[in-house]
Amino acid sequence: MFRTPLSYFAVSSLIFFSLSTKAQTLSLKEAVNTALNNYGTIKAKDNYASASKSSIQQAKREYLPNFSLSAQQDYGTINGQNGPQYGFGGLGTASSGPALDQQNWNAAFGALYLANINWDFFTFGRVSARIKIANATYQRDKNDLEQEKFQQEIRVSAAYLNLLAAKRLTRSQQKNLDRAVIFKNTAVIRAKNGLIAGVDSSFANAEVSSARIALIKARDLEQEQANKLGVLMGLNAISYEVDTASITRIPTNLMSDTTIKSSHPVLRFYQNRIDVSNQQVNYYRRLYYPTFSLFGVTQTRGSGFSSGYLLNQSAYTTSYIDGVKPTRENYLIGIGVTWNLSSLLKNQPQVRAQSFISQGLKEEYQMADQQLRAQLLLAETKLKNALENYKEAPIQVKAASDAYLQKSTLYKNGLTTLVDLTQSLFTLNRAETDRDIAYTNVWQALLLKSAALGNYDIFINEF
Template identity: 60%
Template sequence: MIKMKFIFAADPPKTSLIFRQFRYLPYLLKNKILYLLLAGSFFVSAKTKAQVLTITDAIETAKINYGTLKAKANYVNASKATVQQSVKDYLPNLNLSLQQDYGTVNGQNGPLYGLGGLGVASSGLPLGNQNWNAAFGALYLTNVNWDFFAFGRAREKINVAKSTVIRDESDLSQEFFQHEIRVAGAYLNLLAAQRLTRSWQNNLIRATAIKQVVVTRAKNGLIAGVDSSLANAEVSNAKIAITRAKDFEQEQANRLAVLMGVEQQSFILDTVFIAKIPISFADSIHMPAENHPLLTYYSNRIALSNQQAKYYHTLSMPVFTAFGVFQTRGSGFSSNYAQDQRAYTGSFTDGIKPVRSNYLLGVGVVWNMTNVLRIRHQVLSQKFVSNALQNEYDLVDQQIKNQLILSNNKIQNALANYQEAPIQIKSATDAYIQKSTLYKNGLSNIVDLTQALYILNRAETDRDIAYSNVWQGLLLKAAATGDFNLFTSSF
C-alpha cells in the first residue's frame, strides 16, 4: 500500500495540457489509496485478531490432539466392549461338528482314556487277528451346554465389567480436568514469559539511550571515559538478559505446544490476564467438592475392587449345567461285520450316509471343593487391595484440602503484590527520570543511574508477575475445588 502511494506521488506529467486534463486525478487517486489503506488495515487487523490464541481455544485444541486423552478414551471404549462380552458369556454354548473319516475299526478289550483329545474313537468288536479292512465313516454332532446357575457368577462378572467402565470414564474425566488445569497454567506461564521479555527489551532500550548520552559526553570530555565502559557493560548485560528471557519464553511455548498436541510456534496470546484481575475468587468455597473429578476416580477404583472381590467369591461355588447332544453317524461297515469281515464297502457315499442317530439330555453339577480354599485367599487379597485404594483416596483427599488452603493464601499474597506493583512502578519511574536528568546535567554519577535503571526494570518484572500470580492462584483454587468454571467464569 505504501509503495502504491509513493508511486502515485511521483512527478506529474510535464505537458500542461495533459496536466489540465488530469487535474482531478490526484484527488481520485488519493481517495482510492485511502480506501485501499483502510481496507488493508481492516484485513490485517482481522487476520491478527484471528491469530490470537485464547485460553479456551488452547484447551479445546488440547482436548482433541493430546495423546493421553485419546488413549484413555479408547480404554473407555474397550471397557464398554468388555461389558457386552460379559453379557454374551452367559449365553449357552452351541457347538456344531461334522467329520468324514476313512480308517479301520479293529477293537480291543482294555481301558483307554482320551487324554487331551488324542485318543482315536474307532469302534468295533475285538477280533482274534489284526486286519486292514477300511471303509468310510461320518459323524454329525450338535452339542448344547449352559451353565444356567452358578450363584450369581455371571451377574457379578457383568457388574465387574460395568464398574470397569465407570472407573475408566471417571479416569478420562479427571484427566480432562487435570489437562485443562495444565494447559491453563502453561498458557499463563507463557504469557508472563512474553511480558518479561518485553520488559527486558524496554530495559535494553533505556540502557542503549543511556549509552548514547554517556558516549557523547565522554567524547566531549565532560565525564570520565570509565562511564562509557560501564554503559557498554550495562547494554551487554541487557542483551544477555533478553536472550535468557527469550530462552525461557521458548521453553514455555514448547510446553504449551506439547500440551496442545501441536508443533511449537510463536503464539499470540490473549492479554486479558495482564489487563485485569479476576472478577471473583469464590471466597465462600472452603472445602473440595465431593464430586471432585480426582476423588471420583479414586472412589470408583475402590468400588471396582470391591466388585471384583464379590466376583471372586462366586468362583468357589458349584456350577449347575444343562446340556443336550444329538448325533448322527454313518459307516461303511455292515451290522454283521463281526461274523463276516467281508461285510463292508469302500464306497464314500455309502460310508458317510447317516444311518444311526442318538440324543442325550441332562443336568449336571460340578464343584471343585479345593477351590474354596484357593478362592478364600484370593478374596482376602482383593480386600487388602481395596484397603490400599482407600488409603490412596484418603491421601489424595488430604492433599486437595491442603491445596485449597494453599490456594487461598496464594491469592491473598498475589493480591497484596498486585496492589503494591503500581506504587513500585511509579516510584521507580520517578527515580529513574530524576537520576537520568541529574546525570545528563552532571549532578549524578553512572552508578546511581545504573541502580535506578535496575530498580525500574525490577519493578516492571514484578508488575508482570503480579498479574499472572493472581490468575495462577485462582487456577490453583479451581484445581482444588474440582470446578474449572471457577477459573473460566472470572475472565
C-alpha cells in the same frame, strides 16, 4: 507409512503460518481445546474407555448357552479289543467294533454329525458379578479419561500463564534496554563534550550490554515456555502470539468455596478403582459355589460297516456315499451340577489378596484427598498474597518510574552521578519485573485453587 507424518507436518506448517505470518492471537480456550484433541495420552485413554464399554456387552453375553455344531467324516478300521484304556492327552482313537480273534485291515468310511447345547443356567450370581465388574471397569476408565482431561486443562492453563508472564518479562526487558541505550547515548555525548569523565561512557556501555543479556535470557525463557505449551498441545515447538493484557486485571470470581467434594475428577477416578476391586472380591467369593447346567445333544452317525459285520467280516462297503450317509440317530437332554469342592480352599487366598488390594486403594484415595486439601490451603494463601502484591506492584512501578525520570533529568544537567542513575534504572527494571510476576501469580493461584476444588469452569470462564 509416511502419510501420517506428512499430514502432521502439513497441519503444523499451516498453524505456524497462521500464528506467525498472520500474527493471530492464540486464546487460552483455543490452546486447551487443541490440547484435548491432540494430546496422545488423552487419545489412548479414550480408546481404553471404548474397549471397556465393549467388554460390558461381552460380559452380558457370557450368560448365553454354548451351542456347537460338529461334523466329521473318517476312513479307517474298526478292530476292537477288550481291556481298559484312557485317552491321555487326547492320544487315543474312538474306533468301535467287535473284538475279533485276529487283526484285519478292513476299512470303510464313517461319519458323525452332532449338535450340542450346554447352558449354565444358575451360577449363584457369577455372571451378574462379571457384568458388574465390566460396568465398574468402564466407569473407572471413563473417569480416568475425564480426570486426565481435567489435569491436561490445568497443565495447559499453567503453561499458557507462564508464557504470558515470559512475554511480559521480555517486553519489560526490551523497555529496560531502550532506556539503557538512551542513557548511554547521553553519556557518550556528554563525555565527548568534556562534561563528564570518559569512564561514564564505558560504564554506560556495560549497562547496555547487561540489559541486552537480560533481554536475551528473557527471550530464551519465552521460547522455552512456548515449547512446553506446544508439547502439551501436541504440536511442534513454535512461536505463539498470546493475549498478554488478559492477566492485567483481577479475576471477577475468586471462589469463596473451600470444600473438596467427592465429585472431584481425581477423587472420582480413585473411587472407581476401589469399586472395581470390590466387585472382583464379590466375584471371587461366588466361585465357592456350584454350577447348575442344562444340556442337550443330538447325534447322527453313518458307517460303511454292516450290523452283521461281527459274523461276516466281508459285510462292509468302501463306498464313500454309503459310508457317510446318516443311518443312526440319538438324542440326550439332562440337567447337571458341578461343584469343585477344592475351590473353597483355592479361592480363599485370592479373595483375601483382592480384599487387601481394595484396602490399599482406599488408602490411596485418602492420600489423594489429603493432598487436595493441602493444595487448597496453599492456594488460598497464595491467592491472598498474590492479591496483596498485585495492589502493591503499580505503586512500586510508579515510584521507581518517577525516581528514574528524576535521576535521568538530573544526570543530563550534571546534577547527579552515573551511579545514582544506574541504581534508579535497576530499581525500575526490578519493579516492572515484580509487577509482571505479580499479575501472573494472581491467576496462577486461582488456577491452583481451581485444580484443588476440581472446578475448572470458574477459571476458564474468566477468559
